[in-house]
Every structure is written in structure tokens, then in C-alpha cells.
Amino acid sequence: MAEMTDFEMRLATLICEVLNLEDMAPADIDPEQPLFDGGLGLDSIDALEIAVAVAQDYDVHLKAEDEQTREIFATLRNLANHIRQETDAAPA
Amino acid sequence: MNDSLPLLTRHPDDILAIVGDRPITCRQFLAAATALAEALPDAPLAVNLCEDRYAFLVAFAAAVIRGQANVLLPSRQPAAIVEALARIDGHHVMHDGAMPELDADRIDVRPFTNPSAAVADVAVPSIPAGQLSAIVFTSGSTGESTQIRKFWRTLVQGTAINRRYTLQGIDGPAGIVATVPPWHMYGLEYTVLLPLFENVHTYTGNTLFPGDIRNALERTPGQRIFVTTPVHLRAVLRAGLAFPPVRRILCATAPLTRELATDAARTLGGDICELYGCTEAGCLAYRNPVTTNDWTFFAELRVNRAGRRVSIDAAHLPEPVMLTDDLVFTADGCFELRGRGADLVKIGGKRGSLAELTNRLLQIDGVEDAVVFSPNPDAAGDGNEARLSALVVCPGRDIDAVRDELAQVIDPVFMPRPLRRVDALPRNQTGKMRRLDLQQLGDDPTG
Known part of the structure; x- marks a missing residue:
């Protein structure tokens, strides 16, 4: 399993909180494994919950119609990188 | 006409x-x-x-x-x-x-x-x-x-x-x-x-x-x-x-x-x-x-x-x-x-049957007994839709492998969380289970 950065760990904690992933610790999420389609088995409502939490905590607004959103949501690492690019401020 | x-x-x-x-x-x-x-x-x-x-x-x-x-x-x-x-x-x-x-x-x-x-x-x-x-x-x-x-x-x-x-x-x-x-x-x-x-x-x-x-x-x-x-x-x-x-x-x-x-x-x-x-x-x-x-x-x-x-x-x-x-x-x-009727659950606009979901689990190799239930059915509404939980008796199998197989055949919104491995289900003499017993087993992380 790939190493997680501190920022990825914070994001993993947020995801476990908003999705009530009780049987999973943030550290159990592999940052390079798919979040959807297998992987954690998340669905479109989960994607919506994550998007709202990211909007609230980081003021980053995701849109499904953007070509790269599928890519951004593919893994925890991609999502973390996208948020950091958009905010420029979030420390690694 | x-x-x-x-x-x-x-x-x-x-x-x-x-x-x-x-x-x-x-x-x-x-x-x-x-x-x-x-x-x-x-x-x-x-x-x-x-x-x-x-x-x-x-x-x-x-x-x-x-x-x-x-x-x-x-x-x-x-x-x-x-x-x-x-x-x-x-x-x-x-x-x-x-x-x-x-x-x-x-x-x-x-x-x-x-x-x-x-x-x-x-x-x-x-x-x-x-x-x-x-x-x-x-x-x-x-x-x-x-x-x-x-x-x-x-x-x-x-x-x-x-x-x-x-x-x-x-x-x-x-x-x-x-x-x-x-x-x-x-x-x-x-x-x-x-x-x-x-x-x-x-x-x-x-x-x-x-x-x-x-x-x-x-x-x-x-x-x-x-x-x-x-x-x-x-x-x-x-x-x-x-x-x-x-x-x-x-x-x-x-x-x-x-x-x-x-x-x-x-x-x-x-x-x-x-x-x-x-x-x-x-x-x-x-x-x-x-x-x-x-x-x-x-x-x-x-x-x-x-x-x-x-x-x-x-x-x-x-x-x-x-x-x-x-x-x-x-x-x-x-x-x-x-x-709602006790068997039917509705999550994200999708309707599922607890009996059907339980059947799906039982069809997986190595699963001996299983139950899918709604831990808190009254919490539905206000958008806080109650997700499902499940208890599985599968002595010879890794619970993650069971989860992967289940994910192949059910809609993701119905994936039980937690999907917990247990030694036995709390069945009474008639084979039925009380929600309270299920909730306790489901809540107990060491269960």
C-alpha cells in the first residue's frame, strides 16, 4: 500500500466521517486504489457527500461535467492533489 | 374508447x-x-x-x-x-x-x-x-x-x-x-x-x-x-x-x-x-x-x-x-x-429488498449464514438515509473477499456498512432475529 501524506490523511479522515465508514480507518484507505468501481465501492450519493464536504472545508467546487472530474475522483491521491492545486494554500 | x-x-x-x-x-x-x-x-x-x-x-x-x-x-x-x-x-x-x-x-x-x-x-x-x-x-x-x-x-x-x-x-x-x-x-x-x-x-x-x-x-x-x-x-x-x-x-x-x-x-x-x-x-x-x-x-x-x-x-x-x-x-x-413494509428499503431513490440482499450474500461461496438489516429504519428522511448493515457467518473466508463478490451483484447504495463477520447469528428458537440483537452485534467492533 502506498504511503499517505498528511494532507491525504486529513482528507481520508473527512471521507470516513461523512460516509460513516465505520468499519474502515482512514489509514486503511490506499491513496492509489480506486474509490469507486470496486475499491471502496462508493456510489453517486457518496460522491455527492464527498463533494459537499470538500466544498465546505476547502471551498473547492467539483463539477461532474468537467472532463477531468472522473480522473480527480479516481483515487484519494488525485482528489488530494486537485484540492491542493485549487487552493494553493493547503500544506502537504 | x-x-x-x-x-x-x-x-x-x-x-x-x-x-x-x-x-x-x-x-x-x-x-x-x-x-x-x-x-x-x-x-x-x-x-x-x-x-x-x-x-x-x-x-x-x-x-x-x-x-x-x-x-x-x-x-x-x-x-x-x-x-x-x-x-x-x-x-x-x-x-x-x-x-x-x-x-x-x-x-x-x-x-x-x-x-x-x-x-x-x-x-x-x-x-x-x-x-x-x-x-x-x-x-x-x-x-x-x-x-x-x-x-x-x-x-x-x-x-x-x-x-x-x-x-x-x-x-x-x-x-x-x-x-x-x-x-x-x-x-x-x-x-x-x-x-x-x-x-x-x-x-x-x-x-x-x-x-x-x-x-x-x-x-x-x-x-x-x-x-x-x-x-x-x-x-x-x-x-x-x-x-x-x-x-x-x-x-x-x-x-x-x-x-x-x-x-x-x-x-x-x-x-x-x-x-x-x-x-x-x-x-x-x-x-x-x-x-x-x-x-x-x-x-x-x-x-x-x-x-x-x-x-x-x-x-x-x-x-x-x-x-x-x-x-x-x-x-x-x-x-x-x-x-414502509419492513422488508423494503429505499436509499437514494432506489428500492431494495432486505430478503433479496440477504439471498445475494448467501449465494456467495463460503457464506453459511447472513442477514442484511436496516440498523436504524426510523432515521430515514431529511436526507439522512439509513444505510444498511450486515452480519455474515463465513468461517473459511476473508470478509473483504466476500465484500468484493457482493459488490459485483448489488447496487453500491445497498452495500452494507459495516459488513461484519460473526461466529453465529443471534437466531432465536424459531430461527428469527430481533433487531436489537442485530444492532448490538453490528455495533460491537470486536464482535
């Missing part, structure tokens, strides 16, 4: 859909649907797997024109599609790109949905009123899904009834923005059928995230109608975005609380019409949750009460429909919704 009913009743210049930021007229839509109808393979059933709402609309109409019934599968999981189609004889598949490997005739509808600028008028097709036009599925308590047959008469007349309650007071063109898919009954009624017969157009782009919903509302001219569910409504309100004003919110699939309804009306503007219905009969009743707890049945329905069992009959329905929910009637004939 009418032997046939038209495919649509709108003017060729009327806008039927907004594709991206581009309006599509009924003339363009009809040209696309008739061309596709001619190109469809021969078969009595047309499995409509289109994901894009406009592609779905064109494919839906094309099949009806050709005299074929749209098969609308409840789950779009690849393994679930393959399994469902193995049980259906005489079908072809209409798709718009993504789909699993299937042993069936298939047709990509995308070459037909690209709107050409100038198209000639096409005569509006007449559809036999008794033509089987759609087959939808519902989960029953036995664990097997049931096919519900929709005849063209039922769909057309049901739409006329729906309009009386949901478009009341809205004059002139209105635009629908929906967060529900067109292949479930609620989405079919308000984003596919309503635009064929009423002065509304439907936005067909993505509406997954709040930012997409804002875009959709901005691109929707005229009065905006937001067709949604409590889950989506709650997310939209929390997103902290400014939305263009909405004329009306239609909400269904799970009860709205007064707080969420009031908040939604204040943030988005307009009024709220909450709808109650079922796959078998479509929408049946309405209320304004800001002002009342009581639901009112549509006046066109006959409501038959035998004790607590309620069935619905109407001129457009082929047969009476027994309701599985617990209704408590008030003196004036309205009712309160007290709960």
Missing part, C-alpha cells in the same frame, strides 16, 4: 430538451426518434441502457414508435445487467457507450442524437393505447424482482394526472432540472413523459454535484422546476452556492422533514410539492411539507381500504395496486405515512 394515442402532443417548434446549453425542439427530437426507430433490430423488447438523459429520451421514444417495450433495469451494475438479461427472451440493447460485454443485438444511439440544424417535419406517430411500452422492476419480499408492465395508455393518462398536481399554477414554458435518473419511475414520469405532453423542457446534462445543478439551473430558461430527492436537496443546501431562483421543487422517494422543506423553499425560492408513489402505479399523492404532515391522494384514484391494507385503482391502471406502506387515514380522507 381511443384505440391509439399520440407519441407527443406538442408543437414542432416547442423546446423539448436542453442538451448542454443547446435547446432541442420537438421537431428535432421527433426526427431523431423516428430515424432510430427504423434502425432498431427486430425484437419485442428494447433494453434501454442509455445513461445520458437525451439519449435515453430518444431511445425510449424510438422503441415505442417501433412497437417495442423499453426494459428499464433497476441496477446498472455490469454483473446485474448480464444476469437480468439472461432471464429476458427476445431483446436487443440500446446504449450510448458504456456497457458490459453482452450476448445480444445492440445499437449505439449516439449517431442519432446529434441534432442536425435543419430537419423536416415528421408526422407524429400514433401509438396503440394498449401497447406494452415499458417494463420496470420492483423488489418483492420473496427476494425475486417483479416485472411491472406499463402500457402506453397508462403512461399517457398517468402523465395527465401528474400534471394537474405538479404544474398547477405554472403558466407558460417551464424547465425541468432533475437529479433522478430517467430509468426509475419517478424520473421517467417527470423528465421523459411530462415533456412529451406538457409545456416543459428537460435539462439533460450532468446533475451529480451541486455545481452541476447550479449550471443546469442557469442554462434553463423559463420557470425552473427542480425534480429531486431529500438526499440531493440536503446536499444542495449545504454546498453554500447561490442558485438561480426555482419556481417549484418536486421531491420524492423518502419523506421530507418540515425543517429541510422550509430551508429548501427559502434557499431556492418557490414552493414545494412532495410526492408519494410506487413503481407499480407511479405518483399517487402529494403534500406541501411546509404546511402539513398529511398526504392527499390524487382525486383520479379509487382508494380501497380493508383494515390497514390499502389498494389503489384507477382508469389508467391495468389492475389494482396493493400498497406496502403503513398508511394511517385522517377523518378527511388524507393520510399520514407511518412507515
